[in-house]
Amino acid sequence: MNAAVWQLVQVFLVVAISPLITGWVRFVKSRLNGRAGASPFQPYRDTYRLLQKEAVVAHSASWVFRAAPYVTFTAVWLAAAIIPTFTTDMVLAPAADLIALVALLGVARFWTALAGMDVGTSFGGLGASREMMIASLAEPAMLMVTFSLSLISGTTAPAQIIAFILGGGVGIEVSMGLALAALVMVAIAENGRIPIDNPATHLELTMVHEAMVLEYSGRHLALMEGAGMVRLTLYMALIGAIFVPWGVAAPGGSVVEAMIGLAAFLAKSFVLATALGVFETMIAKMRVFRYADFLGGALLLGLLATIFLYVSEAV
């Protein structure tokens, strides 16, 4: 019974909180830049305003262009609903493991890239082409992280991994550190953050994600941006839950434990969001063809994480 309730809470929590997290990152960045910055709640207002505006659709667009925002948002939302944030006691937890989560985000990317190509403009194609190049390196890196987590804990289900780590099955492991580093790099790339992509850019030649959604307006744009915000929340929840799992409630726990889990999740998310803001302020964006080095590095870190496991086993 509890599992169903917590699942419902989780489904709506991830959507409700994600504009705040994105707003907080922007707020931190503007403060570090010496600007006053908009309130962290500004993304809620932006989303509401976009919903009120009519959607402009190009003459050359097909139904894929109009369906893509809904499909993209649903796919990301579904993925975020299944990642444990404050409790592992959820009915949907066995429906998808980490491999399936990677693939669900792949669905969102597939549709966004197609939408970028649908209008038939050069920028849309540019964004789609670069996005698929980034994904073709980031996805294997993410699966290598999954592989090493699966070797450590014996499972690919996030809920079981958390249970294993909370149960004290893991000491301080080099592999965990390498996997964390790889996951963070993947998260940066997948969310289109600096140094891979600049979410605030409107300089045509450096855009990746922005170039794909360039033609969107009104509610379509709101959904595309919403999908981005939920994706950011999802990756923070994933990093927080797997590498700092303390506080996450287990099945059979009381309501108080779930409340503690909720507080821990919020605290973790804001620490990570602040860290992201600081990190983005400190570094500059890369050239497009340096991405391969960055993400290839993530892939190799993931591979090393598995190899190191054998080494530590043998020692």
Added chain:
Amino acid sequence: MLVAAALSALLALAVLGVLAGAEMWRHRMVYFCCTIASLTLMAAGLKHLGANPGTGPAIVLPIGLPWMQAHFRLDNLSALFMVVVNLGGAAASAYGIGYTSHLPEPRRVTPFFPLFLFGMNAVLISDDAFMFLVSWEFMSLASWLLVMSDHTNAESRRAALVYLIMATFGTFCLLTSFGLMAGAQGSYAFPAMRGIYLPPVTSFLVVLLALLGAGSKAGLVPLHAWLPLAHPAAPSHVSALMSGVMTKVALYGLIRILFDLHGHVSWSWGAALMLIGGVTAVLGVLYALMQDDLKKLLAYSTVENIGVVVIGLGLAIAFKDGGEKTLAALALVAGLYHIINHAIFKTLLFLAAGAVITATGERDLGKLGGLLKRMPWTGATALVGAAAISALPPLNGFVSEWLIFQSLFKGPSLPYWAMKFGVPVVGAMLALAAALAAACFVRAFGIAFLGRPRSKAAAEAHQVPTSMRWTMAVLAVLCIILGALPVTLTDALSGVVQPLTGVHFAVSADLGWPWLSPVSSTRGSYSGTVLVMTGLSLFVITILLVHGFGTTKVRRADSWDCGHKEDIPESQYTGQSFSQPLRRVFTTSLFSARETVDMPEPGEMRPASLKVRMIDPVWRVFYQTIIDGVGYIADQVNRIQFLTVRRYLLMMFITLVFMLLVVAVRQNK
């Protein structure tokens, strides 16, 4: 009995195909009857799987070699492949009903089409090596004739020649492999073959030759070079059969030898197979990404998918030899699941490519664009196929990839260090292949069906006949069903792998329907069914929320594009520009890809140009060497043609003396 009737019907149809002449309705009738025959065979296969009797009764016919009769038998494995082959066969035949009138020369295609179907089915039910090889050759030659149907095209002729050589090479390897397995007594019937003990060296050779023989037909790197030439050269419904189905018959041969007839393949072959599969998958998809020809792209993607299946087979061999029977069953189920999936979506995509070619007369991506609006049915079904082949949930391609990943992640539990280190590398290759496949099909679908038309032909594309559209729709629905209800299929597959791995294994044992939970409930699980239900509800909630809080108004306008006004469709991304970043990242060293930009000085009137040069390492190292070698030998042998009579007599004398010597030595022994 049903099977025999359907097979004889196919043979009779081949004769009718010859008699069809120029009357189009007769061609249509032949295809219609082929559809019925294929559906009958599929039903027979399903019935066998449903009853699950293990091995069916043997049928012995007094044909074939005089000292050996022809043996036929249907067991679970052949029944499964019979379903796969005839599903593709029925789809291609039904598509042919409408498609045949669009072919330039239907009379060169219709008679051989039933023969091709017959050959593939006969391979599956053969129960002795002789019938197996005869049927195998039947299948190869019938498909070779179909590749040759466009004989006026020089490229088709070259493709057919390369295909013929590779097919002969493959059959030769299989023949030798069977000969070694039959042992000194020459027991060519399969039941007798199973019991024979093979010494290590023979065992090694048997596996190697089977791999060369079946692998060359399936398109394993480096034996794949003929495949992207031959498959696209045939008419599209035949390409669908060759790529979607014939490669599966090749895999059937591989599974039959490695898991059934030989039975005790060493784990190191499993590791080797896994690596070959990984390399095949990555190279196949990279080739596919660089193609501009729609059908060539699909053919290369077949190479990729065969690689994915072979990873599963290799894992199964390694697990089986390592004593992990349950995991062997899991890996084999994963491989078989991918075989079924690939047969469905590759057939679908080839049929869609055929529809595009029918509608526009173009197969070059650079001349297409915007087809989704002109051909909504073809476009929508092709989108399902593209998403399925990109391994996106909740479609069928993802289920098999997931199962392969799950078994791969268990690979390090084997006590071999080669496996422990090999598995992560193969895992990375498989993940890379999956991600690149998504890029490849975003590119293919996006360029061909989305955007604005890049040529007049694309702008004036028309719908294709009903039979073609319906066939594609049925296949697309199958992609969705097999993705959303995976457990039903895995249960059927566990009955197929049971005799091969010696263990009864249900993929959903722990959590029950509809959860896929291999090994145990805490190992990680997946449920397509639950994902579809939840996804659909969230989709509806999203629409309700968005439309409830906001407006539903839509305004049509010109595209924004950062304020550029772009009326010329050439300003869109093309296939080449889409793959340029990937080309730079992955193929600069692998294919030694180089770009040369020719930018005219200001004032010059000639157009600027960008040339890309790529060298296929496999072709250069492997094929070019062989071609050069054969050429050298031919040159040397050629000299014999121009000798004087005296020298010919001398040669005959030397040969005679040599032969007499051989006889003398043998008699003295």
